[in-house]
Amino acid sequence: MHLVTEDNITDLAVARWATARDARTAEVMTALVRHLHDFAREVRLTEAEWMAGIRWLTRTGQISDEKREEFILTSDVLGLSMLVVQMNHRLDPAATPATVLGPFHIEGSPELDFGADMSDGLPGTPFYLHGTVRDLEGNPVAGAVLDVWQADTEGAYESQVPDIDEARLRAKYATREDGSYCVRTIAPLGYTIPMDGPVGDLISQTEISHFRPAHIHFLINVPGFEPLITHLFQEGADYLDSDVVFGTKQELVVAFEPRRPGATPDGGTSEVPWSEAHYDFVLQRQG
Numbered sequence: 001m002h003l004v005t006e007d008n009i010t011d012l013a014v015a016r017w018a019t020a021r022d023a024r025t026a027e028v029m030t031a032l033v034r035h036l037h038d039f040a041r042e043v044r045l046t047e048a049e050w051m052a053g054i055r056w057l058t059r060t061g062q063i064s065d066e067k068r069e070e071f072i073l074t075s076d077v078l079g080l081s082m083l084v085v086q087m088n089h090r091l092d093p094a095a096t097p098a099t100v101l102g103p104f105h106i107e108g109s110p111e112l113d114f115g116a117d118m119s120d121g122l123p124g125t126p127f128y129l130h131g132t133v134r135d136l137e138g139n140p141v142a143g144a145v146l147d148v149w150q151a152d153t154e155g156a157y158e159s160q161v162p163d164i165d166e167a168r169l170r171a172k173y174a175t176r177e178d179g180s181y182c183v184r185t186i187a188p189l190g191y192t193i194p195m196d197g198p199v200g201d202l203i204s205q206t207e208i209s210h211f212r213p214a215h216i217h218f219l220i221n222v223p224g225f226e227p228l229i230t231h232l233f234q235e236g237a238d239y240l241d242s243d244v245v246f247g248t249k250q251e252l253v254v255a256f257e258p259r260r261p262g263a264t265p266d267g268g269t270s271e272v273p274w275s276e277a278h279y280d281f282v283l284q285r286q287g
């Protein structure tokens with residue numbers, strides 16, 4: 001019989017988890033056990049502290065549902081989401097880089113035509129985002145679907161607004177034969193991550209800024225190409241240097257140009273001042 005001591009507990013636990021029938025599960029679980037034990041030893045974790053940690057995890061689970069993803073938020077503010085993105089998307093430097101998905105993507109957004117408005121009358125400055133989707137050789141990618149989502153001017157995503165029947169500030173736009181796309185929406189603003197839950201409780205105990213710079217999200221999944229989850233950020237926006245989820249990259253910062261009333265990129269006209277940004281997405285072929 002193995003008597004458990006402070007010195008052998010880690011080896012015993014690692015040996016147990018090494019019995020996982022799937023080799024990768026065994027690798028991941030034994031490493032997790034080793035690192036958790038090292039962590040507890042390093043900080044000399046007290047029982048009261050570990051119970052507080054368990055209560056925090058419990059609350060994180062309890063507040064989560066299909067609309068609120070507090071564990072994704074946890075991973076994001078710890079920098080773990082962005083580390084996993086970086087390790088798994090080592091793309092050609094000329095390709096559009098990936099960044100975090102975040103907790104607010106919703107499946108099944110409506111398909112809109114070139115230049116159709118996904119803001120559906122919500123208050124804000126009319127904003128046109130247009131450009132092309134191309135491969136690394138500069139060839140246009142026709143029929144690429146851009147799944148787009150963003151927050152309103154109060155910083156709220158659809159899943160944070162109660163009793164919504166229709167898609168709000170999210171849509172899918174397909175590129176035309178020449179690879180061009182045009183999104184019509186309202187200019188995004190910076191916003192705070194949700195601070196009314198366990199993540200907010202922790203952040204409030206630090207000097208961490210809980211804001212994200214103004215941005216729009218994109219998911220572009222084209223057969224034969226590396227899937228791309230990314231954002232575009234407004235040049236000069238607040239919090240570009242302190243994004244609470246570490247998601248900002250220089251290559252994803254674009255100028256939002258203010259325009260007077262007049263002709264717009266979708267071929268129409270605007271009676272009010274509007275703004276626009278141009279961005280060419282570059283996708284990398286798989287393999």
Ligand code: BEZ
Pocket residue numbers: 073076100101102103104193194212245
């Ligand atoms: C977002 O931009 O939607 C987001 C990303 C990570 C955490 C919170 C929000």
Ligand code: FE
Pocket residue numbers: 102150151212215217
């Ligand atoms: Fe966002």
